[in-house]
Amino acid sequence: MTADLHTHSLHSDGTTTPAVNAALAAEAGLAGFALTDHDTFDGWEEARAACADHGLEFIPGVELSTEWRGAGVHILGYWPDREHAELAAECDRLRWERARRAEGMVIRLAALGMDVDIERVRAIAGTAPIGRPHVAAAMVEAGVVPDADAAFAEWIGEGMPAYEPKHALHPVEAVRLLRAAGGAPVLAHPGLSLRGPLEDPEPPDAREGSRGGVPLDLVDEMVSAGLLGIEADHAGHPVNVADRWRQVARTRDLIVTGSSDFHGMRKEVTIGMRTTPAAAWTALAEAAKR
C-alpha cells in the first residue's frame, strides 16, 4: 500500500494528462497518487475521476512556489481547501507573475542574441501557468540550444544570465498559508533547492545552505509554522542526500515522504519509482486536521 506523492501534468510543466498519471499509477501497482502541479489545482477533477475508475486513492495536492533570498523553494501541500481565499489568490497571483517573468526571460534571451518567440512560449504552456520548462522547450524549437538541459545549464537556471526570479511568498509564509487552508505542508526535494547563488548570501550558514540544499535554520522556522513532512526520498536525491534528510525529519518528528516528481517526457523518472507508505500519508492527513 504505497502512493507516489509528487506528480505533474499538463496543468503545469508535465506533459501528460492527469488521467494518464492515474493510469500509470495503477499500472505501477500503487494504492494512490497525488497530483501536485505548480501553483494550480486545475487538474484535480480529472485526476479524481480517473482514480475512481482505477480504484486508486486520489490525494489532491499542489506544489507551491516560494522564494528565499532570490532562489526558489518548493512546498508541497496536500488536501488544501482550493476555495481558501488567500491560497486561491496566491495561486492567481503566481500565474500572472509567471506570465510577466516569461516575458522578462525572453527579453533577456533577446539581449543575449537568442531570438525566442514569446507567443511560442505561451502556446507551449497552453492553459498552464508558464514555467521555465516551457521557455526551455521554445528555446529548443528556436534552435538556440540543443536541448532543455542546456537551456537550464547555460541560460535559465538559477544564477544564469537569462534567469529571472519569480516573486513569491517566503517559504515560512507558504507553510502557514497551506495550514490555514487545512492542507498538509511538506518540504519538496530539499536537497535540490538553494544550490545556486543567493541574492543575499549572508549569514554564512546560508552560503552553506546554498550548496547543501535548504538550510536547517529555515527548516526549523518552517517547522514552527506548521511544516508536517519532508520529501527525503525524492527521485533526484542521491542515497546519501536522502539519508541526510530522513535524519533531519526524524530529529524533528516530521513525516518522511517519497515521490518521483514525475513530469512526463520532461524528466527521466517514472510514476512509482519512489513511494510513500500508506501509514505516512494517512498520518499527514490526520496531522493536517489538528
Ligand code: AMP
Ligand atoms: P519554474 O517553476 O518556472 O521556476 O521552473 C521550475 C521547474 O523547472 C522545475 O519544477 C523543474 O520542472 C524544471 N527544472 C528546474 N531545474 C531544472 C534543470 N536544471 N534542468 C531541467 N529542468 C529543470
Ligand code: FE
Ligand atoms: Fe516542474
Ligand code: FE
Ligand atoms: Fe519542485
Ligand code: ZN
Ligand atoms: Zn515538482
